[in-house]
Amino acid sequence: MKKIFFMFFIVFGLCFANESIDGSNLAIESNLSSIAINNEIVIEANSTNVSYEANDINKAIVEANITAKSNIVESNLSPKIDENDSLSSIEAPNLAIKSVDFTLYGLYENADVVVKFVIYILVIFSLLTWSVLIAKVIEFWRYKKILKLDLFYTKKAIFLEDLPTLKENSFMEIFKNEAIIEMEKSKKLNGTKSRIRTNFEIKINSIITNAKNLTSILASIGSSAPFIGLFGTVWGIMNSFIGIAGSNDTGLDVVAPGIAEALFATAFGLAAAIPAVLFYNYIIRKTAKFANEIDEIATAVYLIADRTLDKK
The missing domain is CATH 1.20.5 (Single alpha-helices involved in coiled-coils or other helix-helix interfaces)
Known part of the structure; x- marks a missing residue:
């Protein structure tokens, strides 16, 4: 077991x-x-x-x-780049192109000599235009006061003796003296009236011619200033093309300065021409109105002289 x-x-x-x-x-x-x-x-x-x-x-x-x-x-x-060349001298042209001042003073400073000469002429034209305007405005204002007084006395007078003796710059006084001188020269009354009318017409033409003086300056400036400005425009565009050819670049920094010069001259041409044309038309209208008023004064004095001759 x-x-x-x-x-x-x-x-x-x-x-x-x-x-x-x-x-x-x-x-x-x-x-x-x-x-x-x-x-x-x-x-x-x-x-x-x-x-x-x-x-x-x-x-x-x-x-x-x-x-x-x-x-x-x-x-x-x-x-x-040569070792002697500095970086500032290489980058200076580009910086100068990019930093162009497009204000009025900057365009003037950067403008070509020819463009500056054009600007001088147009500035003189502009000053002449405004000077003529101021002179003519003062002149017509003075004429208005004289004519108002002359019309007042001619409407009241019947004979030459009724006309008062005024200053020499009075047109009524000028025509009254012409009538008196012719009446004293003529012994007969037959041709005296026609001679007085002829003398009045000569005086009227002389007065209107004097009133139109300096208007030819405005007409010349208004017609020539645009073409002078156009000359500056063409010159500025030529400078633009020269800049493009020299730099092999069609960028705005190359084209803009020349185009700005061109437009600058055009602007000055228009600034001189437009006011000259407007002021010329204004003076022509004022002269036409003045001629009608002078003719009215001459007619009134002639009627007074005619009544004086008939009295004799």
Whole structure:
């Protein structure tokens, strides 16, 4: 019985030992497989990192080659600069072009000598225009006061003796003196009236001619100022073309200064011509009205002289 129990114990121990050995073998195999898998993952990760690094290196090499080629092209295209040349002397023309002052004074300062001469002429024309206007306005204002007083006395008078003695600038006084002088010269009354009328017509023409003085200046300025401004315009456009040809550039910084000079001269030409034409038309209208009033005064004095002659 003891032998049987001992044999059974030995067999059971051997079986348990085999199972533990198999379990340990399985554990060892599982550990080995996990280690192998981890090693494979690490190797793959390292390989991908290496591949990524290789790609980055290749990209960097390509970019370096492109940069080097672009630098070579730029160095070939850019002008060669001597060591003695300073950077300020090279960049000064570009800075001067970009910093053009487009105000009226700036355009005048940057203008060509010919354009400045044109501007001087147009400024003189403009000053003459305004001076003539002021002088004629004062003159017609003075004529208006004289004519108002002359009409007042001629409407009240019947004979030459009824007319008062006024200042020499009175038109009534001028015509009255002409009539008296002619009446004193003529011994007969037959041709006296016609001679008085002729003398009045001569005086009327003289007075109207004096009233029209200085209007020829306005006519000349109004007709010539646009063409003088046009000359400055053409000269400025020529400077623009010369600037384009010299710089081989059609940019605004090259074209703008010459065009600005051209428009500047045109503006001055119009500023001188337009007021001259307007003032000329104004003075012509005022002169026509003045001529009608002078003719009215002369007619009134002639009728008074005619009545005086008939009284004799």
